Amino acid sequence: MGASKTQLFDEQQNELARVAKVLAHPARVAILQYISRQDACICSDLVGETGLAQATISQHLAEIKKVGLLKGSFEGKNLCYCIDKERWDSLQSLFNSFFTRIGAQCCTS
Amino acid sequence: MGASKTQLFDEQQNELARVAKVLAHPARVAILQYISRQDACICSDLVGETGLAQATISQHLAEIKKVGLLKGSFEGKNLCYCIDKERWDSLQSLFNSFFTRIGAQCCTS
DNA sequence: ATTTATTATCGTAATATTGCGATATATAAA
DNA sequence: TTTATATATCGCAATATTACGATAATAAAT
Numbered sequence: 276m277g278a279s280k281t282q283l284f285d286e287q288q289n290e291l292a293r294v295a296k297v298l299a300h301p302a303r304v305a306i307l308q309y310i311s312r313q314d315a316c317i318c319s320d321l322v323g324e325t326g327l328a329q330a331t332i333s334q335h336l337a338e339i340k341k342v343g344l345l346k347g348s349f350e351g352k353n354l355c356y357c358i359d360k361e362r363w364d365s366l367q368s369l370f371n372s373f374f375t376r377i378g379a380q381c382c383t384s
Numbered sequence: 385m386g387a388s389k390t391q392l393f394d395e396q397q398n399e400l401a402r403v404a405k406v407l408a409h410p411a412r413v414a415i416l417q418y419i420s421r422q423d424a425c426i427c428s429d430l431v432g433e434t435g436l437a438q439a440t441i442s443q444h445l446a447e448i449k450k451v452g453l454l455k456g457s458f459e460g461k462n463l464c465y466c467i468d469k470e471r472w473d474s475l476q477s478l479f480n481s482f483f484t485r486i487g488a489q490c491c492t493s
Numbered sequence: 494a495t496t497t498a499t500t501a502t503c504g505t506a507a508t509a510t511t512g513c514g515a516t517a518t519a520t521a522a523a
Numbered sequence: 524t525t526t527a528t529a530t531a532t533c534g535c536a537a538t539a540t541t542a543c544g545a546t547a548a549t550a551a552a553t
Contacts, residue, residue: 277507277541283435284410291413298404300511301393304482308397311489318530326392328513333531335511353520354530358490367483373413374476380420381467385512386538409541427500437543442501444541463500463549 291373294366297342302327303335307344307358315355342366400482403475406451411436412444416453416467425465451475 281289297303302325309324310316321332336356339345344363347356390398406412411434418433419425430441445465448454453472456465 277509279409279411279509279541280436281410284414288410288413288417292408292410295404295407295413299401299408300388301390301397301401302388302511304397304400305393307486311486319528327389329530330514330532331512337531353528358486360487360490363483363487363490367480367487370479370483371476374472374479377416377420377467378469378472378476381469381472386510386536388511388539411541428498438500439502439544440542446501447540 291369294342294369297338297344300335300338302331303339306332306335306339310345310356310358315357317353317355400478403451403478406447406453409444409447411440412448415441415444415448419454419465419467427463 284292305325306316306321309321313320318329318332318336321327322329325332327335336345340347342362344359344366345356346359347354393401414434415425415430418430422429427438427441427445430436431438434441436444445454449456451471453468453475454465455468456463
């Protein structure tokens with residue numbers, strides 16, 4: 276075995292897990308923070324910023340893109356990414372209501 | 385290679401990633417939801433609930449425990465877990481301020 | 494002490510992730 | 524069109540995760 280049995284769980288559970296997975300690597304957390312500070316990003320900046328190789332950064336960016344969190348466009352020679360604010364906000368809600376719902380029910384002792 | 389280079393990132397980034405990793409599997413999301421509904425849980429219930437083997441459930445519980453989200457105690461024959469509310473709330477804040485901070489800065493276009 | 498019921502750990506196979514060098518692709522400038 | 528620069532993809536090795544059967548450990552009841 277070794278593959279997650281996603282079919283055992285409902286779509287909400289899988290969606291939350293899918294997004295959490297993107298945040299489950301410190302490089303991706305750092306990348307998102309950096310992009311938000313710059314309101315755009317250049318991959319080569321991230322190489323200097325993080326100390327990871329260019330290929331690695333590119334892969335992490337692809338993971339973030341997969342869940343719809345990035346919008347990108349070329350500006351001159353550079354690819355400028357920015358965070359998709361609508362998607363970001365909707366994921367914040369998703370996490371927040373997950374946390375809130377469980378927090379409200381769980382034992383107080 | 386293959387090991388995450390956690391030393392390149394700060395403690396906040398690593399902590400967020402560590403917690404996100406726990407939420408990054410639908411089984412663990414489902415387990416947390418179930419425990420909160422029951423205000424306690426029995427491992428064998430989770431086997432029926434999820435369709436995963438007992439050993440697998442036990443491993444997932446261990447992952448959740450590792451980040452301090454579970455308090456457990458024996459009640460009669462059964463191990464009753466419940467969610468550590470203090471820890472839960474602090475993680476909710478962690479995620480919420482992460483989302484909020486980035487959301488506030490990121491491009492509005 | 495033995496039995497019964499429940500959870501934890503061990504060992505292992507399958508799969509996924511991580512990281513990087515090499516290379517391909519794409520854009521702008523010369 | 525060639526060159527320079529930036530990003531994406533490929534291929535591979537190392538490591539981590541996932542899942543489960545088998546077995547050990549734990550606790551209550553007999």
